[in-house]
Amino acid sequence: MLDDPDEFEVALDPVVASLDSPAHRAGLARAVLDLASAGRIDADVAAVAVIDLTTEESALFASSVAEALAVAEGGVRTPAGLMLAAR
Numbered sequence: 001m002l003d004d005p006d007e008f009e010v011a012l013d014p015v016v017a018s019l020d021s022p023a024h025r026a027g028l029a030r031a032v033l034d035l036a037s038a039g040r041i042d043a044d045v046a047a048v049a050v051i052d053l054t055t056e057e058s059a060l061f062a063s064s065v066a067e068a069l070a071v072a073e074g075g076v077r078t079p080a081g082l083m084l085a086a087r
């Protein structure tokens with residue numbers, strides 16, 4: 001794992017670019033709206049998140065990819081609290 005935040009950012013950029021697509025962004029937007037509908041996040045926060053997903057360099061999409069990588073690597077728990085074994 002990269003310890004330097006700048007190195008991590010450089011390494012993350014091509015991964016985000018390779019995964020970024022309208023379909024992936026739409027799926028993330030649906031998940032945000034589902035959380036808002038369930039009362040787990042504020043509707044205003046959901047609105048800002050969906051607007052962010054329409055920007056060229058979405059901070060939400062990039063942070064979601066970074067979080068997914070950390071979970072897949074076994075470095076952090078899933079939102080449900082599970083720890084995955086690193087591959």
